[in-house]
Amino acid sequence: MRIVLLLAFGLLAQSSWGQWSESGGWLGLEVNQSLRNDWAWSVQYENRWDADMTRHQRGILDASIENNLFAAVKVNLQYRYSEERNGMGGYTPQQRLAVRLSSEGDMGKGEWNARLMAAQGVGTKSLSTDMPWLEEGQSWRLRWGYQHERRGPWRWKTDLELFPDLKQFPEQKTRFRWLITREINESLSACMGYIWSQEWNAMDPQTQHIVKANLSWTLDRPKKRKKPKAKIPMARVIMATPVNTVAPVAIPVCTSEAVHVSEVHPMGEPADWVVITNRSDDWCTLKGWRLTDSLAKSGMEFGAIVLPPQARWMGYEKGQGAFDFGISADGEWIFWVHPNGQMQQIEVLPQRSEAAQSIGL
Numbered sequence: 001m002r003i004v005l006l007l008a009f010g011l012l013a014q015s016s017w018g019q020w021s022e023s024g025g026w027l028g029l030e031v032n033q034s035l036r037n038d039w040a041w042s043v044q045y046e047n048r049w050d051a052d053m054t055r056h057q058r059g060i061l062d063a064s065i066e067n068n069l070f071a072a073v074k075v076n077l078q079y080r081y082s083e084e085r086n087g088m089g090g091y092t093p094q095q096r097l098a099v100r101l102s103s104e105g106d107m108g109k110g111e112w113n114a115r116l117m118a119a120q121g122v123g124t125k126s127l128s129t130d131m132p133w134l135e136e137g138q139s140w141r142l143r144w145g146y147q148h149e150r151r152g153p154w155r156w157k158t159d160l161e162l163f164p165d166l167k168q169f170p171e172q173k174t175r176f177r178w179l180i181t182r183e184i185n186e187s188l189s190a191c192m193g194y195i196w197s198q199e200w201n202a203m204d205p206q207t208q209h210i211v212k213a214n215l216s217w218t219l220d221r222p223k224k225r226k227k228p229k230a231k232i233p234m235a236r237v238i239m240a241t242p243v244n245t246v247a248p249v250a251i252p253v254c255t256s257e258a259v260h261v262s263e264v265h266p267m268g269e270p271a272d273w274v275v276i277t278n279r280s281d282d283w284c285t286l287k288g289w290r291l292t293d294s295l296a297k298s299g300m301e302f303g304a305i306v307l308p309p310q311a312r313w314m315g316y317e318k319g320q321g322a323f324d325f326g327i328s329a330d331g332e333w334i335f336w337v338h339p340n341g342q343m344q345q346i347e348v349l350p351q352r353s354e355a356a357q358s359i360g361l
Contacts, residue, residue, distance in 0.1 A: 021207035024050040024057070026195070026214075033219035038068040050208075058084040059091075069101070076100040095123035110148035113159070117141040140164055145177075153183035174198050179212070189216045230270035234320035240310035247283050251306055254284035256342045259307065261291075264334070264348050265356040266327035271317040273356075274327075276336070278307035286313065288339030293325045295335060300324065 028046035035041065043063050050057040064078035078098040083091040098119040104111050119139045145159020156179065163173035179193035195210035263275035274291065278284060285306050292299020300315075300323040307313060315322030327334065329351040336344040346359055 021209065022050060023052050023209045023211075024048065025053050026210055026212045028212075028214040030214060030216040031219065032216065034221050036222070036224065040066045042066075046214075056085060058082055072103050072105065074102045076102065093123075094121065096121050104147075107146065110146055113143075113145050113147060115141075115143040117143075154180065156180045172199070177212075187218050187220070189218070190214070191216065232271050232316050232319040235313065235315035235322040237305065237307060238312045238314055239308060240312065243308045243311075245283070245309065247306065247308070251283050251285045253288060253339060254278060254286055254307065255280075256338050256344065258282065258284055259286065259289075260344055261334070261336045261346050261359050262312070263356045263358055264327060264346065265351075266329045266348055267351050267354070268316070268356070271319065272327040273314060273316045274323065274334075275356075276307075276313045278309065278311050281309045283308055290337040291323050291334065292337065293327070293332065293334050297325075299335075299337075 026046055026048050028044055030042060030044040032040065032042035041064065044061070046060045046062075047056065048058045048060070049055060060080060060082040062078055062080050064076050066074055066076040069075040076099070078096075078100065080094075080096040080098065082094045082096075084094065086092045096119050098117055100115055100117040102113065102115040104113040106112075117140065119141070121138075141161055141163055143159050143161040145157060147157040148155065158176075158178045161175040161177070163175070174197070176196040177193060178195075179191055181189055181191045183189045191212070191214040193212040195208070195212055197206075197208040197210065199205040199207075258280040259276055259278050261274060262277040263273075265273050276286070276291075283306065285304050286302040287304045289302045290299050291302075305313060317326055318324050327348055331350040332348050334346045334348060336346060349357060351357075
């Protein structure tokens with residue numbers, strides 16, 4: 001509160017310099033959105049009136065993009081297109097590019113904020129002799145302010161902005177703002193405020209009293225698009241060569257000498273996969289065999305899957321008819337267990353390439 005009182009006292013003392021004063025009004029609409037990686041954008045359209053609210057002075061369209069440059073510093077790039085009423089009753093267009101550096105921090109029950117802006121007029125300059133101020137070249141602005149967050153949807157903010165003209169020092173300008181913002185809902189907020197503007201030691205100094213109203217609509221942060229999950233193939237039996245023998249009526253359970261885990265890929269596409277090979281010349285079934293990554297878990301128990309001679313079974317993690325545990329690319333052990341308890345203990349090495357790992361007996 002002391003800061004606000006000091007600012008108000010300084011403004012009252014400075015107001016004695018003004019030879020004439022007028023009131024005006026600013027009415028704006030803003031759309032903004034935060035993006036990923038600390039980026040944000042905003043678009044604002046504003047109409048301004050002067051001459052005691054009797055004359056439309058200017059229409060402004062601002063488009064900006066912002067990013068966190070450092071931990072406590074943001075950089076904002078802004079493009080402005082405006083049209084200002086000239087002495088002939090028409091409007092003179094203007095364009096401007098600006099770079100703004102801003103920072104903020106805790107202070108008392110609220111937070112301070114500061115902003116330094118450098119602007120450069122671009123495009124065709126005005127040729128009007130009765131409005132030379134439209135031929136804006138380089139300009140600088142320095143703003144320091146304080147913002148207080150109150151409980152609930154209300155908050156207020158005040159700041160002091162200086163417009164230093166390094167070429168013509170007597171043409172300096174000061175602008176004081178007092179703004180109150182009300183959050184209507186999660187996306188929409190309304191701002192009302194008072195702006196006091198005073199020139200320094202100009203030939204014809206002017207004081208302005210401006211009422212500002214602004215409606216701000218914040219869009220939701222865009223959701224990260226999820227890559228569509230590749231369809232995981234179902235487990236299948238792969239024939240090595242055409243089978244010349246006929247399957248017996250009663251097919252025995254595969255022995256531990258006949259079948260073994262022959263290939264493992266912990267980074268397979270579209271999922272981890274395992275190959276089990278029947279290296280014998282006989283038909284057999286995998287019924288009752290288990291594949292697990294922990295002896296404390298039952299893992300996957302095979303049904304009556306028949307393997308012809310030299311055939312292979314291939315299954316993908318969480319695929320239909322396959323195992324549901326993942327295989328670590330950093331290396332681990334998996335276990336191939338016979339119904340009678342015999343076990344093949346398989347060491348999966350850390351994955352160093354895109355090729356599958358061949359497993360020896």
